[in-house]
Amino acid sequence: MRSEAVRAAARRLLEEGKVVRFLGHAPGFDPTSPFPQLITRAEEAERLVLDHFCAPNLAKYLLDYETQEGVTAVVLKGCDALGLARLLADHRVARDRVWVVGLPCPGMLDRDKAAALLPGVQEARAEGDEFVLTGAGGERRVAAGQVLLDRCLVCAVPTPDDADELLGEPVPGRPVPREEDAAVAALEAMTSAERKAYWTEQFSRCIRCMACRNVCPACNCRSCCFDSEEPRWLSRVTDGPAQEMFHFVRALHVAGRCVDCHECERVCPMDIPLMKLNHKLLQDVEELFELERAFVPREVEPLGIYRPDDPEEFA
């Protein structure tokens, strides 16, 4: 899709010395799940790709270079850029040490949906409101709605607004009603016993692989409470109340800080609907603190300060 453009940008930035390293994507074991790729020399630019399967958010990898000299260039979509904004608001990354190569994002594909529509899918290209999937099984033309990631179907921020350069023209946000709110409403409609049963069932699958935490731009602590030995806040056992503790603590630690990027849910190998929790909390923050777009990071968040007129209900 934009592989040539990203290679050109990387080559130019590294040659000019504007940046000392470039974070992008490269093909993985399978073309539909690319890996993050760091390059430091212009001639490595050939390894980069940027296609419709480049869903992974690279913002958090910036933390790997927090103690290293020089500017890091990073390829960010609109949603990823909010992750960077989170890191900036949390003072974890300095803006002048990052060069944002923004991708006005047409939406990323859900590899599971694509594979279901065309087994053995290898590539995808956009044609209008459709995607053409190609692979060992031939070629298939599908509607965007059938194959895009759920989050992309309701994306409000496809283009990063803080980019140092853009790979293409800005893409407008989709004015689609947020279906997640319906999911939250369905949860709220349950009795507390039903809700408890629902979440116990969901959390029972958790293998505590920590992928959700590791990918989350809001989970950016140097030292995570879940790793602490003294005190050991959370039992290592993966059943019973410890499962709930883990998930509720995780959700509350990102409450009011979640950037709505859906990465936790995308990477969860057990398909736990983590965004339902995150959305519920985002929605509460918006309602109680009369805030719009609570997922956009702010310097001081409503849950990060005490004001005498704070609503009592958030507890």
Place this chain on the structure above:
Amino acid sequence: MKRVGVFLCWCGSNISSAVDLDQVAEQTALLPHVVHVEQYKYLCSDPGQETVRKAIKEHALNRVVIAACSPRMHERTFRRAVGSVGLNPHLMEIANIREQCSWVHPDKVTSTPVAVDLVRTAVAKAVKDIPLEPSYVGIEKRALVVGGGIAGIQAALDIADSGYEVVLVEREPTIGGRMAQLDKTFPTLDCSSCILTPKMVEAGQDPRIRLLTYAEVESLSGYIGNFEARIRMKARSVDLDRCTGCGDCWNKCPYRSPGEFDLGLGKRKAIYLPFPQAVPNKPVLDRATCAYFQKDGKCQVCKKVCAPGAIDFEQQDEILEERFGAVVVATGFDLWDHGRYGEYGAGQHPDVISSLEFERLVSASGPTDGKIKRPSDGKLPERVVFIQCVGSRDEAKGVPYCSKVCCMYTAKHAILLKEKIPSSQSYVFYIDVRAAGKNYEEFYRRATVEYGAQYIRGRVSRIYPRGDSLVVVGEDTLLGQKVEVEADLVVLATAVVSRSDAPQVAQKLGFSYDQHGFFTEAHPKLAPVETNTAGIFLAGACQGPKDIPDTVAQAGAAAAKVVRLFAKDQLETEPTVARVDRARCAGCEWCRPICPYKAIEMEAVTERVGSGQVARRVAKVNPSLCHGCGACSVACRSGAMNLLGFSNEQVWAEVEALCL
């Protein structure tokens, strides 16, 4: 090796009658690290403390658990006892088995296991106690007094007389407050101004007191011994250094409007002195009613007649930044708005007035020169009805509490009325007469016996006009019959309520207030003039309804607390403050804005990474500013913020002891 001694207090029979302490002792002795368990009837007594000291020495204890009353009562006592035999005072924990156990559980069967749990929890915490040392800070020996009524004046005078500087801030153009508006005072009938004015003058002239009138405290930061206040000097449009108070300006000013001091019963000029004895005796120009500011920018009569050239139309608000060691808050009270009683005319009838308005009518310096003329037509009223508890003791429409002063001033009003208009008759509707105070009952008796005030026990249900008089309909509950009194004037003893902006003032200065907006004392009996913020004290009716003697006494007490503080050269600060684990801190700054005491700053640290040095930012706690509230340690997701004395490890140990 941790050696824990546990001491179980009977508290007379307060604990021993409701908890099986033998059983608690038996089970406690089995806990790990516990090497000694002992019971005593009153541990807080001298011999009780001695048993603790003796046991520490005999059993080489290095941790102590006292199972007794709330730490609010005796934590200090036992810290001192433990400290006196060389053990760090913070190696002592209290298990509250009185307020949190014996007092709240019905019998030994339910309370004893709870006491065992509480002691086990305290032991678990004590085992993780570490020695803590206090730090010391200097004291700025200057006091800020907020509010220039009798409470503020008295506190300022007492502090200044002890040799310390005072800044007295008053938002009105003069000091004097409510007391200046009163005519006579009960139960002696001294003239209010006659006893107040000398104090006002003294405050104005004392070289150690700086009066800042027409000024308000904008913000207060810092902590005991080291407060920083921002004070807004509102533009008075009069240069106080030049003004001689000659009066030419207000005599010549052509514009009149209702005067605040007389509650709108009289008029004042646009440039005016609120009352003749005002301190400073210099006018203020009210820009809202001045033609120069509101109309054409011409007039300027005051400027033309002012010989010393003191009028300054260009004057701007000014912000002063001052440092103080202590603050006395004496911001006074308001009166309940009787307009909320529709049955009493909803505040619409001119001859239904509040008691404070009556004070102005009866005062020689008031709008009628002390003649009691009723507002509607200026006639001298012959029949006056006084109604008590208007707003007070009325949970439905007003406030639930008793305003304390109304019974006495109503008796005073009845006496003053009879003295001024001998042919008059007063009627007082009351619920109870509360005359508890020295010479108060006698004073009330005089009003009824010597001055013939007719007291009717019952509430008034309705007041309505008939011709040019008012009909007051009520019930005499002693006779059990309906009463109707025709009156020329009705005076309502409206409730004493907090200032409408009291909550904002409390938030700005940083202490708490109750559901009625009155400022909360640190302890209702044992710390009645302290707030729960160290170094801030209360005086007068801002803390609750009070008469003048109580207010003056409380102001003196607040001053004594300030002086007691200033007598020291250094303050010991509590060592239970937050501490940052720099290795864990990511520098996200989530703790910084959440700290109510602004005690957290960021600092740069350098660390070795590989072969090089790397700088990064981490949080830093100023131990003098930190109050140990724990907000930061809760906000910190990685647990880098730890509250000493209540560390994450200790709280966790307590939870484990309780749950596992």
